[in-house]
Amino acid sequence: MQDTVNNALWLAAKQAAYSVAPAPYTAPRGREVVVRTRAVAINAFDRHLQTIGSLACPWLTYPMVVGHDLAGDVVEVGEAVTRFRPGDRVLGLAAGVDKGRNRAAEGAFQHYVVLLEHMMTPLPAELSYTQASVLPLGLSTAACALFQDDFLALAPPRLQRQLRGETVIVWGGSTSVGANAIQLAAAAGYDVLTTCSPANFEFVRALGARQAFDYRSASVVADLVGALRQSRCAGAVAIGPGAASACLDLVAAAGGARTVAVVTPPATFDGIPAGRGRLRKLLPILLDNATGLLKLTWRARRRGVATPFVWGTSLIHNRVGPLIFQDYLPEALARGAFKPAPPCQVAGHGLEAIPGTMAMHAAGVSAAKLVVTL
Ligand SMILES: NC(=O)c1ccc[n+]([C@@H]2O[C@H](COP(=O)([O-])OP(=O)(O)OC[C@H]3O[C@@H](n4cnc5c(N)ncnc54)[C@H](OP(=O)(O)O)[C@@H]3O)[C@@H](O)[C@H]2O)c1
Known part of the structure; x- marks a missing residue:
């Protein structure tokens, strides 16, 4: 060649x-x-x-x-x-x-x-x-958040679902990472509650979420805490702007596992030009990001919640990469049990x-x- x-x-x-x-x-x-x-x-x-x-x-x-x-x-x-x-x-x-x-x-x-x-x-x-x-990066990022030891450390996904009687929150279920997280958590036997726009409620339910909530609603955290009364919370995956802070409030109020796997940084890096004007746009975003991370870490410590930041390719170097790409996905795709989504x-x-x-x-x-x- x-x-x-x-x-x-x-x-x-x-x-x-x-x-x-x-x-x-x-x-x-x-x-x-x-x-x-x-x-x-x-x-x-x-x-x-x-x-x-x-x-x-x-x-x-x-x-x-x-x-x-x-x-x-x-x-x-x-x-x-x-x-x-x-x-x-x-x-x-x-x-x-x-x-x-x-x-x-x-x-x-x-x-x-x-x-x-x-x-x-x-x-x-x-x-x-x-x-x-x-599939690849959305699936990998979701798997890092759900299955790595220092994150939610859930039981692995299986073709024959073994119900666990616990609930996982996937905030941002209609994102690429979220659509994969819903399917993986459901295949691992967890009940899934998620957030997205109402137009995508049917989409996330078809992937295996039990109930979907509008992340723009003023009562979304309280509504999720109410829905969590039915079973123990196994942790949350925070995807999308503002997700980490909302999920922190949620797992702190719900009791159960006190881990929020943070996928989205506090400030968005969209809109930074590659050329002229880059620094002028970048500096305030870096400052927002640093302040947001400090605030999140401080609030999380006070409430005894872990907020590890997900790095979507870290599974390459541990047991989770082969668990997903080698052991679970081939058969799950072949049987139509896992859908490429979105x-x-x-x-x-x-x-x-x-x-x-x-x-x-x-x-x-x-x-x-x-x-x-x-
Ligand atoms: N840490 C990592 O390694 C890693 C890896 C991959 C991605 N990410 C981050 O993960 C996030 C999602 O990436 P992606 O590629 O999966 O996204 P995507 O599919 O491009 O995201 C589009 C979706 O974002 C949803 N959304 C917009 N604002 C939201 C909010 N405030 N809360 C919840 N959902 C919201 C929209 O939902 P509706 O249309 O239903 O409103 C839309 O369906 C991004 O922030 C990305 O930077 C991080």
């Missing part, structure tokens, strides 16, 4: 403009697999890497290829790979931005990507690349279409995942 022509969407330097250019083909080593990308999905974090990548991930080396979500075809496997062979259709989490990987060859936004065998899942015949590409919305074709699709994502999505075919 040495002569294979690869192309990537490059981030040549910190805050550089994206550019499509040739990239080397990197052969897989050990338990690595090279996949020809057929569909990629867009995450907020992918967008933010251009503007605040050097702050959020100071280890990043440039030129860099970003992107986390992909589905495609296996073209070559490392000598220690046992689960895949060339021609297999797969989805996988691209780990290039993770501190332990930090490698352009492992970013999703290119034609030939190096993936880790234990972070890949085969696709059933009826699942398209575009449908499957919505549904994909194909926004364009080709690496050149990715920056424009990121701009569409910045303008806002509701219960949808923007996807580009390659």
